[in-house]
Amino acid sequence: MTAAAIIGMGAICSAAAGVERGFEAIRQGTDGLSRFDAFETGLKLAPLCSPVKQVPGLSQAPNRTAAMALCAAQEALAPVHNRRNLKLHIIVATTVAGMSRSEVFYRKFREDPTTAALAAQELGHHEPTALSGFLCENLGGASFCTLSTACSTGLHAVGMAKRSLTQGADLCLAVGADALSLLTIRGFSSLMLIDPSGCKPFDKRRAGISLGEGAAAMLLASEKAVRLLGVAPLAFVTGWGATADCHHMTAPHPAGDGAMRCMRAALNEAGLTPAKIGLIVSHGTATPDNDLAEITALSSVFAVVPPFCSLKRTLGHTLAASGILEAVFAVCAMQHGCILPTAGFQQPDEAIGRSPARYREQPLEHVLKNAFGFGGNNAAAVISREATG
Amino acid sequence: MRYFSIISAAAVIPSVDEAWAGEIPASMRRRDPRIWHMAHVAVARCIAKSQSHPASILTATALGALDETKNFLDGIYSDGFGSPKNFIASVHNGMAGKLSLDLKIPGPNLTLCDGPNSFASAIAACECLYASDFPVLVVAVDESVELLDRLSPHLSEPCRRVIAGSKREGAIAFILSDTLAGGYPRIGSTGPLFIGNVKPDEAFNNNIPNAGGTPTVIMPTEAGGGFIAAAVGAFDFIADPRRARTVIGSFSPSSKSISLIDLCP
Amino acid sequence: MEQLIETLKKQIITSLKLSDVAPQDIDVDAPLIGGPLGIDSIDTLELLVLLEKEYGVTVPDVNVGRQVFSSVKSLAEYIKKNRPKE
Numbered sequence: 001m002t003a004a005a006i007i008g009m010g011a012i013c014s015a016a017a018g019v020e021r022g023f024e025a026i027r028q029g030t031d032g033l034s035r036f037d038a039f040e041t042g043l044k045l046a047p048l049c050s051p052v053k054q055v056p057g058l059s060q061a062p063n064r065t066a067a068m069a070l071c072a073a074q075e076a077l078a079p080v081h082n083r084r085n086l087k088l089h090i091i092v093a094t095t096v097a098g099m100s101r102s103e104v105f106y107r108k109f110r111e112d113p114t115t116a117a118l119a120a121q122e123l124g125h126h127e128p129t130a131l132s133g134f135l136c137e138n139l140g141g142a143s144f145c146t147l148s149t150a151c152s153t154g155l156h157a158v159g160m161a162k163r164s165l166t167q168g169a170d171l172c173l174a175v176g177a178d179a180l181s182l183l184t185i186r187g188f189s190s191l192m193l194i195d196p197s198g199c200k201p202f203d204k205r206r207a208g209i210s211l212g213e214g215a216a217a218m219l220l221a222s223e224k225a226v227r228l229l230g231v232a233p234l235a236f237v238t239g240w241g242a243t244a245d246c247h248h249m250t251a252p253h254p255a256g257d258g259a260m261r262c263m264r265a266a267l268n269e270a271g272l273t274p275a276k277i278g279l280i281v282s283h284g285t286a287t288p289d290n291d292l293a294e295i296t297a298l299s300s301v302f303a304v305v306p307p308f309c310s311l312k313r314t315l316g317h318t319l320a321a322s323g324i325l326e327a328v329f330a331v332c333a334m335q336h337g338c339i340l341p342t343a344g345f346q347q348p349d350e351a352i353g354r355s356p357a358r359y360r361e362q363p364l365e366h367v368l369k370n371a372f373g374f375g376g377n378n379a380a381a382v383i384s385r386e387a388t389g
Numbered sequence: 390m391r392y393f394s395i396i397s398a399a400a401v402i403p404s405v406d407e408a409w410a411g412e413i414p415a416s417m418r419r420r421d422p423r424i425w426h427m428a429h430v431a432v433a434r435c436i437a438k439s440q441s442h443p444a445s446i447l448t449a450t451a452l453g454a455l456d457e458t459k460n461f462l463d464g465i466y467s468d469g470f471g472s473p474k475n476f477i478a479s480v481h482n483g484m485a486g487k488l489s490l491d492l493k494i495p496g497p498n499l500t501l502c503d504g505p506n507s508f509a510s511a512i513a514a515c516e517c518l519y520a521s522d523f524p525v526l527v528v529a530v531d532e533s534v535e536l537l538d539r540l541s542p543h544l545s546e547p548c549r550r551v552i553a554g555s556k557r558e559g560a561i562a563f564i565l566s567d568t569l570a571g572g573y574p575r576i577g578s579t580g581p582l583f584i585g586n587v588k589p590d591e592a593f594n595n596n597i598p599n600a601g602g603t604p605t606v607i608m609p610t611e612a613g614g615g616f617i618a619a620a621v622g623a624f625d626f627i628a629d630p631r632r633a634r635t636v637i638g639s640f641s642p643s644s645k646s647i648s649l650i651d652l653c654p
Numbered sequence: 655m656e657q658l659i660e661t662l663k664k665q666i667i668t669s670l671k672l673s674d675v676a677p678q679d680i681d682v683d684a685p686l687i688g689g690p691l692g693i694d695s696i697d698t699l700e701l702l703v704l705l706e707k708e709y710g711v712t713v714p715d716v717n718v719g720r721q722v723f724s725s726v727k728s729l730a731e732y733i734k735k736n737r738p739k740e
Contacts, residue, residue: 042465042469095480095481103462106459106462106466107462107466109540110463110466116539116540116542116543117543118543119540119543119544120543120544120545120548123540123544124548124643126458127451127452127502127504127643127644128481128502128503129451129502129503129504129506129507129581129641129643129644129646130504130643130644132503132581132644132646133583133641133643133644133645133646134644136583136585136644136645136646137583137585137645141583142582142583143579143580143581143582143583144503144580144581144583144644144646145501145503145510145513145514145580145581146501146502146503146510146581147499147500147501147502148453148481148482148500148501148502149481149482149485149498149499149500150480150481150482156499159517160499160514160517163516163517163518164516164517167391167516167517182462182465183458183461183462183476183479186461186465186471186476187461187471187473187476187479188476190471190472190473190476190699190703191473191476191477191699192699192702192719207715242445242496242497242498242499243495243496243497243498244446244486244489244490244494244495244496244497244498245489245495246489246490246493246494246495247490248490249477249483249486249487249490249696250477250696251695258495261495373482374477374480374482374483374486375480375482375483375485375486375487375489375490375498376486376489376490377482377485377486377498416692419670419671419672419673420670420671420696420697468707470703470706470707471703472700472703473696473699473700473702473703474696474699474700477696
């Protein structure tokens, strides 16, 4: 059960490009939502979303998702000035990749079939593996794999990166990215999952999610790589859990069964009792079902539930990026020694019976991150200041 | 590179198998997308052949239910209404979720989307699982999409070859064990390897796994093209009693990458 | 109202692809979700699209939705009450 050293991190979200600036917004409990106006959604009222205002390198990248992913990945790789012939393995997490460009092409093609002539450069952006190829090309990646498990993807990428190191890889970059697209905005809207007045995690009045976009990256290194590169780990990924609810395609198990097993598996791998966890960065999407099921699961796993938070009002729900993006800020919380606030929460829900914590300074040794996706797909990871076990 | 035992395998290739549609459960006919149907039948056949119940699921798909995505967008672009059913079906890991639901498999549930390298990517991903996650159910599935056929003449030649592959639509299910005892055929994979502008054939020759001996090497064009060609090749390998060690290559033009799967009798 | 209910039955059958069901088989008072037609919560999302597309009627939230979809009759009544006047 070897811990994996985190030696670099990167992030771009609606609040800012860069981990430190993004973390400042998280710490302040900033409301990251605004009325979406980047393109016409066809909805009577455009939803409140967390778009990235400026994407560095957008004009040189094939699409928005690729540009954001590269931005985050480059920041994560920055601490390593000389890779010393170590091979870089990249694990990419995305739900719709460059769909924001493909869907525009498709609309034009429907209106004018001669647009087909542009298919070679316009069509393939939504293919997840194309994003990975682009990243390898620009980062000197030797090998990769591309995961797509909806909202849990990013955290699964972190877990797989950890496991890859035990299978012989030296440097493993987990990158997650998703851009706002008509497909996802209208898709979640058709499922009645979007809260028209903005997400309110764990709040009594919560009525759904708010979408966001962004990218994040975590560079993990083997012990050998850490020594060779002469870098100081920021933290360690010490545990990963992956389970399936086996309950429903779009709703979580009401008792949080899969989530519970997932968290236990992550704690087990980290060799930790639940009491060691100082902060939980929840999935906390603010749907009536998720928040209740998640807290029910927490109450089963933790005899005393530690302080928990949701970052989704500040960041929006960034889909595949969320697992890594929020894990990055969990590491920051540990580095700064603080409990994170939950923007958007005001009124406690008696049915949930607990409230997220307020911001305060507090030394942290171990943090738990959750991410749950469509199809009852669950991921959990434990991140620790020092390597355990 | 680690090797796994193939305990059981089954395939649904609609172009050569007319009976498969009769095996789609009634409850799935009404609403679920075609790739879920193909996956379900292939998995049902695979499990029926084997005594073991999988503990985890890995699915491999290049494009997922692309037709469903297209239908959703058609709804938005025509009369402004997108069907929720189409959206749910278009999520790449929907099929994996459905399988876990129907078969009650509560362990790790991952979906790899690496174009023609998807199956190889899934085999390589098995190396990230624990012993307790085995046996693992690996399902490769892709469907032919009429829109792609229509746009194909305008795509690059390598992409055209992938889309036009004769065995480009189907589902192949495997149950893998992490123990090498039992005399089962074995499979290992490099997973996707980025090659940039190196020619695929050259890259294949440089990466043939060193498991000893001179294997038969099947290049993507010989494999009949298509997103699921590697998985079909693996299935054909198992079905052939005279099989000798075979390495099957795949090439993904959109990610400039190759992968190799090594099949040992 | 009778005409609306008859049309609604046909639209439900088409929208949800209930190919084995004929309009006369549908009991207008029976529960829609979890009832004899085998409709679940995902199907009701399709019916919401039907409501807006064919009748210009929306449902404000999930709680009202539960009431509206409690039967074909309650669905018809909701449409009659809320459809935009021509």
